[in-house]
Amino acid sequence: MSSPKLSEAPSIDQVQAHRDHLFPWVKPYYGDPVVITEGEGVWIRDEKGREYLDFFAGIVTTSIGHCHPAVVERVRDQVGRLGHTSTLYVTREQIEAAATLMGIAPEGLTRTAFTNSGTEAIETAVMAARIFTGRSEIVALRHAYCGRSTLATTITAHAPWRPVPSTIAGITHARSPYTYRSPLGPDVSEEEQTEFFIQDLIEVIETTTTGRPAALLVEPIQGVGGFIVPPRGYLARAAEVIRSFGGLLIVDEVQTGFGRSGGQWFGCQHSGVTPDIMVMAKGIANGFPVGATMAREDIAAAWTSLSVSTYGGNPVSMAATSATLDVMIEEDVPERCRVRGRQIRSALDEFGARYDWIGEVRGMGLMQALEIVGPDREPDPVRARAILEATRDQGLLVGVGGLKGQVVRMGPSMLITEDETGEALNRFSAALEAVDRAG
Numbered sequence: 001m002s003s004p005k006l007s008e009a010p011s012i013d014q015v016q017a018h019r020d021h022l023f024p025w026v027k028p029y030y031g032d033p034v035v036i037t038e039g040e041g042v043w044i045r046d047e048k049g050r051e052y053l054d055f056f057a058g059i060v061t062t063s064i065g066h067c068h069p070a071v072v073e074r075v076r077d078q079v080g081r082l083g084h085t086s087t088l089y090v091t092r093e094q095i096e097a098a099a100t101l102m103g104i105a106p107e108g109l110t111r112t113a114f115t116n117s118g119t120e121a122i123e124t125a126v127m128a129a130r131i132f133t134g135r136s137e138i139v140a141l142r143h144a145y146c147g148r149s150t151l152a153t154t155i156t157a158h159a160p161w162r163p164v165p166s167t168i169a170g171i172t173h174a175r176s177p178y179t180y181r182s183p184l185g186p187d188v189s190e191e192e193q194t195e196f197f198i199q200d201l202i203e204v205i206e207t208t209t210t211g212r213p214a215a216l217l218v219e220p221i222q223g224v225g226g227f228i229v230p231p232r233g234y235l236a237r238a239a240e241v242i243r244s245f246g247g248l249l250i251v252d253e254v255q256t257g258f259g260r261s262g263g264q265w266f267g268c269q270h271s272g273v274t275p276d277i278m279v280m281a282k283g284i285a286n287g288f289p290v291g292a293t294m295a296r297e298d299i300a301a302a303w304t305s306l307s308v309s310t311y312g313g314n315p316v317s318m319a320a321t322s323a324t325l326d327v328m329i330e331e332d333v334p335e336r337c338r339v340r341g342r343q344i345r346s347a348l349d350e351f352g353a354r355y356d357w358i359g360e361v362r363g364m365g366l367m368q369a370l371e372i373v374g375p376d377r378e379p380d381p382v383r384a385r386a387i388l389e390a391t392r393d394q395g396l397l398v399g400v401g402g403l404k405g406q407v408v409r410m411g412p413s414m415l416i417t418e419d420e421t422g423e424a425l426n427r428f429s430a431a432l433e434a435v436d437r438a439g
């Protein structure tokens with residue numbers, strides 16, 4: 001017997017059907033999950049016709065808004081002309097996307113490999129570093145999130161996101177530069193914090209590796225970790241440290257890339273750091289499955305063994321990438337993120353002053369977060385969840401993050417307008433009030 005077509009059967013409970021058919025880890029947000037049917041700009045609509053302002057953009061991914069006409073048009077045209085090739089053939093679409101990327105990437109990153117996700121882009125970066133250096137050990141940071149393959153979950157340093165014990169040897173973790181939860185306490189200077197975390201990094205390399213690491217892998221702002229912004233000078237010093245041990249710097253720009261951190265195309269550029277290898281995904285193609293790894297000429301050249309990707313550089317994904325990049329460049333999204341980020345931040349700072357359960361307001365550009373705490377600054381994931389539910393009630397979508405799920409995260413489309421941002425903040429304010437009233 002053939003199963004009913006779910007999209008044509010509104011009487012079928014889609015949420016229950018989701019639970020019945022998918023792996024349990026494909027777990028939607030909310031007690032009563034949102035069944036999304038349409039999106040346009042910062043708005044999405046559910047199956048009952050209710051509209052929500054999307055202030056999280058599918059995990060900072062719909063970088064220029066849902067169904068941006070430029071992307072829709074290019075993809076529609078491309079899918080009607082050529083939908084697949086594999087990396088065995090040359091396509092104009094792949095070359096064009098790589099050339100545009102090179103135009104905005106930090107200088108020296110001249111070569112690109114396209115894959116289908118951030119996870120794969122991380123795998124490619126680590127493999128490239130290992131091949132080039134002839135070494136194997138990777139130093140990462142605690143509170144990092146890198147994806148869902150075996151390697152990526154081993155680099156990921158959040159117990160809840162590690163489904164199996166680490167089985168890949170040679171991955172070691174230094175302290176996250178998480179100043180709010182630093183053992184030094186909140187009252188020391190940024191310089192002292194930087195020094196403390198850098199000394200830890202050095203000690204980790206000297207005590208838990210052979211002293212010959214292949215690379216250090218860092219996110220300029222730890223995304224899933226809860227938008228953890230390192231203290232000033234940390235990334236530049238960390239780059240010096242890994243290079244002093246002969247290793248490469250891999251920067252994971254999956255969340256911070258493409259202007260989101262405000263004022264710069266990539267998060268590492270705020271620190272004047274040029275990575276040896278850079279990893280991108282999420283916002284690169286406005287939601288189409290694209291991962292990209294960029295590297296220096298000599299690093300790319302060292303990889304002489306065979307490798308292929310059936311879907312990497314797929315012409316439809318590349319059309320989406322080029323369309324998205326063109327709009328991001330034309331609209332100067334780094335500047336837009338800087339300005340809109342300030343608008344959000346000033347409202348969040350007010351909320352932070354109003355509610356004592358907001359422990360810290362942090363972030364850069366259009367990556368802004370609130371860490372929700374109890375009376376002794378302990379993480380309060382229960383209240384963070386309550387905020388998530390209350391924002392949904394207000395017709396606003398935000399995200400959660402942090403090791404315990406205690407951080408509320410915001411990262412809307414980078415084309416969001418001032419009025420839309422104002423509307424989102426009004427809804428957010430109402431949600432916080434409702435949560436506070438509930439006690």
Ligand SMILES: Cc1ncc(COP(=O)(O)O)c(C=O)c1O
Binds near residue numbers: 117118122223
């Ligand atoms: C910083 C970072 N790196 C890598 C990944 C993995 O990307 P993907 O989910 O596309 O595999 C993520 C995903 O959230 C991420 O946030």
